[in-house]
Amino acid sequence: MRHRSLLILTTVITTGALTLTACGSRDGGSKDNSGGKKTVVVIGVDAPLTGSLSALGQGIKNSVDLAAKTANKNNEVPGIEFKVEALDDQAVPASGQANATKLVGNKDVVGVVGPLNSGVAQQMQGVFASAKLAQVSPANTNPALSQGDNWGKGEFKRPFDTYFRTAATDVVQGKFAAQYLFKDAGKKKVFVVDDKQTYGAGLAAIFSDEFKKLGGEIVGTDHVTVKETDFSSTADKVKSSGADSVYFGGQYPEGGLLADQIKKTGANVPLMGGDGIQDPAFISASGEANEGDLSTSIGYPVEKLDTAKKFIEDYKAEGYKDPYAAYGGYSYDAGWAVIQAVKAVAAANNGKLPDDARAKVVEALGKVSFEGVTGKVAFDQYGDTTNKQLTVYKVEGGKWVDVKSDTFNQ
């Protein structure tokens, strides 16, 4: 009895799989001889669309969607229509890997924008590399993703040539933060907290090294656990350590709570973090004032760049429900980079996509160069952005206000 049902199950699954493959090949066939009809290509998006980081994820999805719509409207690539398929990774690495496999399985996907989290990216890179599918992250900042695990020792080796990013790495960000905190803000004793994640722990370590090198003192360290909410014991450790500032490597849900709970102990010290806390939710999610807290972010403030004005207008005009958030500009640029690569590939092949379009897109991505929302968009030999502009933001009057923008060179 048991065997028979197993047999039936296997039969059903095999039939289903065969049917699906048949469908797939038919689709491919009809695309080749489509003639006058536009070829539809898909830009995949992977980001946390639900959960506590959804504010950032929705901004990424909408911005890529805007890039695709703009390309279709302007007929950017003649004969090709862009569509966006957005998948939710909930900031969970395993979900990211499953999504990557799904996107690879969709033959129409020529490039992927995402993910938000460096930890998720680690699980996706291999999947995309073996399928030769290009991936452009608007937000990953962990150096190892593009420069190999031994980047800290000065050995740079690009692990996956399908991986690109429009965000600058934590090396740039962490050092910039340390220099600002030590030189501009005049803080000498810092307490470092991280969330044990790929992004947070990496950023905190780079910051600490640079801060010590400058002559500052690390008076204490601690770690918090993601999704926990009571950090009062850590906050009291900060207070009794006599630190004059706190550096937090992590994301805004924990960062906001930690900043509040530190201030509640009566320790009047600013908390500084990376782009992970640079979100309105860091300030608005609680009643406690975050005045004076700091964050760094890649690029000049989107609102202040001439190139970004059109993006902001268009984003408003589309009437998206969620704001473009911290990574909107980079996501638009990432999406646009994929579109430009597709354009180059199509132009080299009489306006049609060749059979090995994915590999060609990867190749073309390395050569794209255009004025994007966040400045000049181009990738170096590791797939990292050549844009090394950074901005320090400060909470003033319940809002993130930019206080210093500079080009990082070192």
Place this chain on the structure above:
Amino acid sequence: MHELPQQLANGLALGALYGLIAIGYTMVYGIVQLINFAHGEIFMIGGFGALTAYAILPTGTTLLIAIPVMIVGGAICSVAVACAAERFAYRPLRSAPRLAPLITAIGLSIALQQLVWQFYPDAKKAVSFPEFTGPAFKITESLAIQRADLFVLILAPLCMLALGVFVQKSRSGRAMQATAQDPDTAKLMGINTDRIIVMAFAIGAAFAAVAAVAYGVDKGQINFEMGFILGLKAFTAAVLGGIGNIYGAMVGGVVLGLAEALSIAYIEEIPGMQQLGGGAWSNVWAFVLLIVVLLVRPQGLLGQRVTDRA
């Protein structure tokens, strides 16, 4: 060690919160031997109910007046959901094998989270909750108690006292004890056991709503996922204290809270243990404590040795 009083206060406040939520696990387990894993979400719904009640109040209402209204509002929501869960999800499975209601509870927990995420306005990320403002009460140089901590430290013992009197003295409370001891005999004696079971769910939910308000005024924000980790910790507290015993829930909560706070502050000061201290390891130490306690006293701190409850 000069910050010891402060860390003890932190641990006590956190533990009192765990204890309030743990009541819900322990009451339900004591009577129907069901681990209601959806209880964390009942807590979360209590928080959103309280927030809704606050939104209905005229703006500018001071928090001291608003809090009772918020507790009532939160309790109405959480009790309603808990009773509905009992009636439609658990009661049909009461005679089913034990795993069935357990899996149902886990499924219900996910479903409730997603419902709030989907339908409560702006609940896709953390939403602000009214918060106590004003400075902490400075008791000594090294001890300052936050207003919200004081709130939960006063409220939790009061609630426990009320529950203790209710269970010991009132008719319904005694019926509850009887049902916990032997449901079949209790039924024969004319006790409406269905009503008693609903009552256990309702009391647990009301305590969860109180906890949710205490949590909200402390952290200044609530979110749809907050019930998961807190529920897990509260369940641990209930087991630590001896599941089925209401005082055990509170004792377990306080012990767990203190263990977490003290391990964050002091483990790393022990020579050679520097790597194993701090916030990263607090959960590990809390569970090490749980395992040690269960090795020595498998029934938990205040639990009674029962040969077979099933």
